[in-house]
Amino acid sequence: MQTEVKAFLRRHGLLAGFGLFLISVALSADAFLTPGNIFDVLRQVSITGVMAVGVTFVVITGRLDLSVGSLLTLLTVIVVDQHNTSGPAMAILITLAAGIGVGMFNGVLVGLVGLNALIVTLAMLSFLQGLVLFYSGGSNVNVQNAQTTWFAVFGRHDLLGVPVPALIFLVTAVIAAFVLNRTVFGRQVFAVGGNETASRFSGIASRWTVFWAYALSGLTTAIAAVIMGSRVMGAQNTIGQGYELTVLAGVILGGTSLLGGSGSIWRTVLGITMLGFIQNGLLLLGFPYYIQWLVTWAVIILAVWIDLGAKRGRILA
Amino acid sequence: MANPILTLSGITKTFPGVVALDKVSFDVRPGEVHALVGENGAGKSTLMKVLAGLYHPDAGEIIYQGQPVQIDNPLAAREKGILLIHQELSLSPELSVAENIYLGAWPTNALGVLNKRKLRRDAQAALDAMGCSFGPDDRVGTLSVAMQQMVEIARSQAFSANVVIFDEPTASLTDTEKDQLFTTIRGLQAQGVGIVYISHKMDEIFELTDRITVLRDGQVQGTVTTRETDATAVTRMMIGRTLEAYFHKADSSFGDEVLRVDGLSLKGQFEDVSFSVRQGEVLGFYGLVGAGRSEVVETLFGIRKADRGTLQWHGEEIPLPSPRQAIDLGMALVPESRKEQGLVLMMGGMENTTLPHLASYARNTVMDRGKERATFDEYKDALSIKTTGPEQAVATLSGGNQQKFVLAKWLCAGPKLIILDEPTRGIDVGSKSAIHTLIANLAERGLAVIVISSEMPEVLGVSHRVLAMAEGRLVGEFEGEAMTEENLIDAVSHHLARPAAE
Numbered sequence: 001m002q003t004e005v006k007a008f009l010r011r012h013g014l015l016a017g018f019g020l021f022l023i024s025v026a027l028s029a030d031a032f033l034t035p036g037n038i039f040d041v042l043r044q045v046s047i048t049g050v051m052a053v054g055v056t057f058v059v060i061t062g063r064l065d066l067s068v069g070s071l072l073t074l075l076t077v078i079v080v081d082q083h084n085t086s087g088p089a090m091a092i093l094i095t096l097a098a099g100i101g102v103g104m105f106n107g108v109l110v111g112l113v114g115l116n117a118l119i120v121t122l123a124m125l126s127f128l129q130g131l132v133l134f135y136s137g138g139s140n141v142n143v144q145n146a147q148t149t150w151f152a153v154f155g156r157h158d159l160l161g162v163p164v165p166a167l168i169f170l171v172t173a174v175i176a177a178f179v180l181n182r183t184v185f186g187r188q189v190f191a192v193g194g195n196e197t198a199s200r201f202s203g204i205a206s207r208w209t210v211f212w213a214y215a216l217s218g219l220t221t222a223i224a225a226v227i228m229g230s231r232v233m234g235a236q237n238t239i240g241q242g243y244e245l246t247v248l249a250g251v252i253l254g255g256t257s258l259l260g261g262s263g264s265i266w267r268t269v270l271g272i273t274m275l276g277f278i279q280n281g282l283l284l285l286g287f288p289y290y291i292q293w294l295v296t297w298a299v300i301i302l303a304v305w306i307d308l309g310a311k312r313g314r315i316l317a
Numbered sequence: 318m319a320n321p322i323l324t325l326s327g328i329t330k331t332f333p334g335v336v337a338l339d340k341v342s343f344d345v346r347p348g349e350v351h352a353l354v355g356e357n358g359a360g361k362s363t364l365m366k367v368l369a370g371l372y373h374p375d376a377g378e379i380i381y382q383g384q385p386v387q388i389d390n391p392l393a394a395r396e397k398g399i400l401l402i403h404q405e406l407s408l409s410p411e412l413s414v415a416e417n418i419y420l421g422a423w424p425t426n427a428l429g430v431l432n433k434r435k436l437r438r439d440a441q442a443a444l445d446a447m448g449c450s451f452g453p454d455d456r457v458g459t460l461s462v463a464m465q466q467m468v469e470i471a472r473s474q475a476f477s478a479n480v481v482i483f484d485e486p487t488a489s490l491t492d493t494e495k496d497q498l499f500t501t502i503r504g505l506q507a508q509g510v511g512i513v514y515i516s517h518k519m520d521e522i523f524e525l526t527d528r529i530t531v532l533r534d535g536q537v538q539g540t541v542t543t544r545e546t547d548a549t550a551v552t553r554m555m556i557g558r559t560l561e562a563y564f565h566k567a568d569s570s571f572g573d574e575v576l577r578v579d580g581l582s583l584k585g586q587f588e589d590v591s592f593s594v595r596q597g598e599v600l601g602f603y604g605l606v607g608a609g610r611s612e613v614v615e616t617l618f619g620i621r622k623a624d625r626g627t628l629q630w631h632g633e634e635i636p637l638p639s640p641r642q643a644i645d646l647g648m649a650l651v652p653e654s655r656k657e658q659g660l661v662l663m664m665g666g667m668e669n670t671t672l673p674h675l676a677s678y679a680r681n682t683v684m685d686r687g688k689e690r691a692t693f694d695e696y697k698d699a700l701s702i703k704t705t706g707p708e709q710a711v712a713t714l715s716g717g718n719q720q721k722f723v724l725a726k727w728l729c730a731g732p733k734l735i736i737l738d739e740p741t742r743g744i745d746v747g748s749k750s751a752i753h754t755l756i757a758n759l760a761e762r763g764l765a766v767i768v769i770s771s772e773m774p775e776v777l778g779v780s781h782r783v784l785a786m787a788e789g790r791l792v793g794e795f796e797g798e799a800m801t802e803e804n805l806i807d808a809v810s811h812h813l814a815r816p817a818a819e
Contacts, residue, residue, distance in 0.1 A: 184675045184682045191672055194661035200620060201650065201658045202673040202726070203641040261663045 014253070014303060018274050025281035032284050039163050043231075045276035046165035047072075047224045049269060052247045053169075053176045054103075054220030056268045057213040059251050060180075062193040062260025063110060063117035065217045067102070068247055070128035072240030075099055075225030077132055080141045080235045088151040095229075096222045102128070103218020104211065111210030125244065132237050142234035155231025165227045169269075172223060176216075177265035189213060193260030249296055250275050253303045275299070319346045320383075322511045323368075323399070323480050328377035330363055337363040339535040340377070345480055345511035350502065352522045352543070353515045355532035356555055356717070356747050361515050364532070365482055368513075369401040370394040382479070392421050395472070398479040402469050402486060410458030415440030417457050418471050443474035447501060463494035470501060473510065481505055482513040487521060488743060491605050499525055517746065519548040531555055552746060564753055564778030567760035571781075572596030574632060575734050575765035578617065581626030586612040587789035590626070594734065594765045599756060601780030602769040603805050609789035610769045611653050614736045618643045618650045631733075644673050649727035653738040653769075659723040660711050667693040667707030670726045677730070696725035700755075717748035724755070735759060736767040741775065753779055773802050785809050 026033045051068050058065045075095050082091035102124070109120045143149060157164045180186040191199040192206040199206045229235060254271025256263025278299065279292040321344035330338040338360050345351050355361050366372045368379070370388035378385055381397060388394045391401070408417045416423070418440050424432040440453035449467050457465060466486060473481050483502070487495045502525065506512060514526055522529060523543060531538040531554040538554045577593040587609035594600045602610045616623045619639040628635050630646055638646060652658035660669050671678045671689045678689050693707045700721040704714060711719055720740070727735060737756065741749040756779050760766050770776040776783055783800055785793040785808040793808030795801075 182683050184679045184684065187668065187672075187675055187684060190664065190668075191661050194663045195657070197658050198661050199672070200640060201618075201652050203639075203644040204672070204675075205641065261661070 014255075014274075014306060015270075018278075021278065021281065025285060029281070029284040032281060037280070037284075039158075039166070041276045041280045042166035042169070042273075043163045044280070045272050046163070046169040047227050047231075048243060048246050048250060048276075049169040049272040050172050050224040050227065051217075051221050051243065052250045052268045052272050053172050053265055054217035055247050056176070056251050056254075056256055056263060056265055057180065057189055058117075058210075058217050059248075059256050059258060060189050060193045060260060060263045061210050061213050062196070062258075063210065063213075064248070064258075065106065065121050065214065066118070066244045066248070067106060067121040067124035067128060068217060068221045069240045069242060069244035070125045070132065071099065071102055071218065071221045072225055072228065072243050073235070073238065074102075074128050074132045074135065074240075075222050076228045076232075076235040076239050077136050077141055077237070079225055079229040080143055080233070081136070083149070083151055083229070084141075084144050088149055091151075092226055095225055096219065099218040099220075099222025099225065100215050101218065103215040103221075106218070107211035107214030110214060111207045114207070136235075136237055138237065140234060140236045143229070146233040151230050152233070153230070155227050155229070155233075165231065168223065168227060172220060173265050173269050176220075180265055185209070185212065190261060193262075195261070246275065246296070247272075249300045252300055255303070258304075271303075319348065321345060321380075322347045322382060324380040325364075325368075326378050326380070328364070328367060328374045328379070330367060330372055330374050336535050338367070338374070341532070341535070341537050343530055343537065343540070345513055347479070347509040347511050348506050349528065350506055350512045350514050350526040352526040352529040353513055353532065354517070354522065354529060354551065354555060359532040359555075360535040361532055362484070363535075365401060365484055365513075365515065368394065368399060368480075368482060395422075395476050395478075398477060399482070400473050400476065400478040400480070401482045401484065402466065403484055408457050408465055408468060410456070412457060413453065414444070414451060414455050414457055414460075414468050414471075415453035417468050418443060418453075418475050422476075439475060440471070443471045446474045447471055447504070461494075462489050463491070463497065466490075466498065467501070470505075473505060478510060480511045480513065482515070484515045485517070485743065486514075487516065487518065495521075517743075519551065522551070523548065555746065564775070565757045566779060567597070567599055567757040567766075567781070569597035569761045569763070571598050572763060575630070576617075577629040577632075579627045579629075581613065581616060581628075582624050583612060583616055583621060584624055586621070587616075587786075590791055592784055592791065592794075593629075594767060596733075596763045596765055597760050598782065599760045599766045599768060599780045601776040601783035602767065602786060603771075603773065603776045603783055604786035604809060605771060608786040608809075610786050611738050612789075613786075614650060614738060614767065614769065615652075618648060618736070620650075644730070647731075647733035649673075649730070649732035649735040651723050651727055651735065651737045651740055653742070655716075655719050655723050660719060662712035663710055665706075665708040666697070666702065666704050666711055666714075666722050666725075669711055669722050670696060670729055673726055674730045692729050696721075696729055700725055700751075717744045720744055720748065720752070724752075728759075732764065734765040734767070736769070738769045739771065740768065741770070741772070773805060777802065777805075 031037050051072065055065050055068060075098060078098055079091050079095040082094050086094065106121055106124055109115045110117045143151065146152070153164055154168065155165055159167055180189065188204050188209045191202070191204055192209045196206050228239065232239070250272030251268050252258065252271070253274060254267035256267055275296065278295060282292050282295060283289070324344040326342045328338050328341045341360070341364060353361050353364070363372060367374050368388065370390045370393055379388065386397065388397065388399070394401070409420065415436050419436060424435045426432055437453050444453060447467060447470065449471065451460060451464055457468060460468070486498060490498060502512060516522055526543050528540055529543055529546065529551055530540040531551060533555060572595060574593050574595050579591045581590040582588050590613050592600070604610050612621060615621050619637065619642065623637055628637055656662060661672065667689050670693055678685055690707060696702070697704065702721045702725070703718050711722055740752050756766055756768060768776065768779055777800055782794065782796045783805065784791055785805050787809045793804070795804050
């Protein structure tokens with residue numbers, strides 16, 4: 001009996017705890033579980049969510065991508081600025097290309113050259129922040145025809161009553177889940193993360209697998225930047241600051257192991273969404289804004305702890 | 318007869334879905350060497366982990382020096398005087414010999430600062446008692462495997478162990494090193510230490526041990542006195558049947574040449590290696606660990622890049638391939654280490670099986686699961702792999718079943734040349750025999766087969782032709798009548814007689 005309870009908590013403890021949290025917030029804040037608030041949360045998590053979908057690929061290969069926060073800032077600045085000069089369609093294309101480009105650059109250094117992922121992407125985080133200031137000259141940019149552009153659809157509109165950014169998040173996640181679970185590339189991602197040496201002995205070009213995972217991470221961050229630019233209709237030089245940690249927290253909270261080789265897209269979706277509801281719930285309960293950072297920290301530590309416990313259990317079994 | 322120093326009675330340990338140990342009783346007397354044998358998955362490792370405090374039994378009692386005890390963790394076991402010498406050594410290569418011997422129990426002064434002088438002096442005493450040639454300050458990473466094992470065994474002196482458990486200690490030792498190890502074990506025996514000796518190798522068991530306990534499917538099949546039994550009887554207890562012909566040499570006619578290698582060299586690894594292998598032929602590679610055999614086949618397979626040398630595949634000269642190209646040509650390499658090189662342990666058996674051939678199990682890059690499943694089912698039956706289903710992570714399977722999945726993943730694409738690097742290392746007699754039969758069947762079906770082995774009876778038993786290798790060079794080729802143990806030993810030792818070039 002006792003071991004069954006332990007096993008249940010290990011498997012579903014986070015979800016159960018999250019359920020309790022939802023109920024207790026709902027009981028004390030009437031606005032919490034209303035469609036309006038739920039859509040607000042979904043709109044908020046769609047940006048980190050789309051990014052986390054790409055980062056999940058990188059994490060499953062057993063690596064990290066910490067550059068996505070600065071990349072989001074840079075790409076948001078680019079999409080807004082280009083919107084004014086080249087028009088929305090061109091701006092989106094340039095943004096996607098730039099995102100994939102930066103991802104590939106990370107991929108060359110980590111995958112093909114074999115440098116340490118933590119250092120490479122942390123350095124990239126710093127480099128891109130510098131690039132933002134170089135590009136914008138330090139001033140904020142704004143979309144000039146914010147009231148009339150169709151660019152607003154990505155961040156501000158609803159489709160059939162559902163916020164478009166949430167739909168973009170959903171579609172990205174569904175496509176990514178298909179790629180991860182059903183395609184040759186997805187299988188290679190799991191294999192490389194699970195055992196890189198055995199993958200090489202099986203004829204898998206593990207370096208290129210890692211390369212493409214980073215390219216994907218760049219692509220999803222670019223999609224997130226389009227949503228962000230559309231929602232804010234402008235960009236400050238710090239707009240994506242700290243996003244890399246929230247994204248990573250969502251991935252870990254979902255249960256994708258930092259050791260590589262296991263994880264899933266729907267888990268990341270769940271992790272990111274849980275984080276969103278926790279932060280929203282705390283605000284509704286009247287806690288000051290900064291409390292959410294402390295709670296995010298505690299939740300991450302808890303998630304990693306439970307993950308470790310489950311691993312030890314598995315090793316002993 | 319002395320009273321047992323350690324007695325296990327009725328030890329039961331279950332894991333979800335498996336009874337790993339079922340009321341196991343077992344004892345060790347002071348000054349005896351007690352062999353523990355059984356096929357993979359019989360429960361030997363689990364039993365040892367119970368003794369070392371890594372697992373806690375669900376039921377049963379451990380009586381040590383006449384008192385019931387509970388062993389909480391490996392450090393507690395060591396402090397009580399029970400020492401486990403792991404199959405894979407548990408040393409820190411960057412630390413010194415002395416630091417390793419006392420790992421986790423370093424002498425400190427009142428402020429918690431390491432007392433280096435005492436550490437060195439105590440370690441030196443332990444090494445002296447064992448007759449070791451290296452000193453306490455040597456860095457463990459610079460020592461040979463055999464010396465590293467001595468460092469582990471030295472803990473028995475340092476902690477005045479009463480019981481020492483050896484888990485497959487000779488797996489990576491040369492014959493000379495093995496003799497030294499046996500001398501050490503007999504020394505411990507003379508001190509009155511009780512020794513548990515786990516091994517697959519019958520000759521060692523009969524040379525060294527006083528009693529033999531046989532485990533099968535988590536149950537004790539019986540404990541016998543070594544002098545009063547023989548290898549056949551013990552094998553029968555282990556597998557519940559007798560093994561008739563231990564080796565089965567392929568009865569095949571040789572066809573065209575599949576692979577010819579000329580002057581293959583890789584600096585620091587091997588030099589000027591040339592050989593060829595034909596359809597239906599089993600070519601053996603004999604040599605000690607470190608002779609360069611694995612490096613040669615890894616180079617053929619594109620894992621390493623050769624400095625020089627040419628390759629002919631079915632009579633046509635080809636550039637040295639990448640692993641992908643090698644697989645597409647029809648080469649298969651069953652690597653030396655199944656856990657590090659052979660399998661992705663977290664993945665299921667099905668995904669491991671199709672891993673080298675993903676493109677041929679996909680339509681427009683989407684995996685065809687039905688096709689994967691069909692291959693999995695086919696090889697699960699053909700190789701009689703014991704697994705609960707395609708998704709069961711191979712990490713949870715026994716060594717023999719894991720090795721079968723490594724074979725399945727290479728056989729399923731119908732290779733023309735299969736290279737097996739130590740295919741039976743660390744697996745039980747039953748599975749060993751199955752693999753020998755498989756090798757013969759493959760050759761009879763017209764495949765070219767290369768078998769690398771450090772076990773001389775194996776390499777002589779399965780091969781049609783044997784190449785001897787030492788220090789990165791081919792030192793002899795033997796066929797027919799000339800394929801004898803003496804010739805192989807002569808070839809290898811003659812070469813090794815020269816002073817070792819570093």
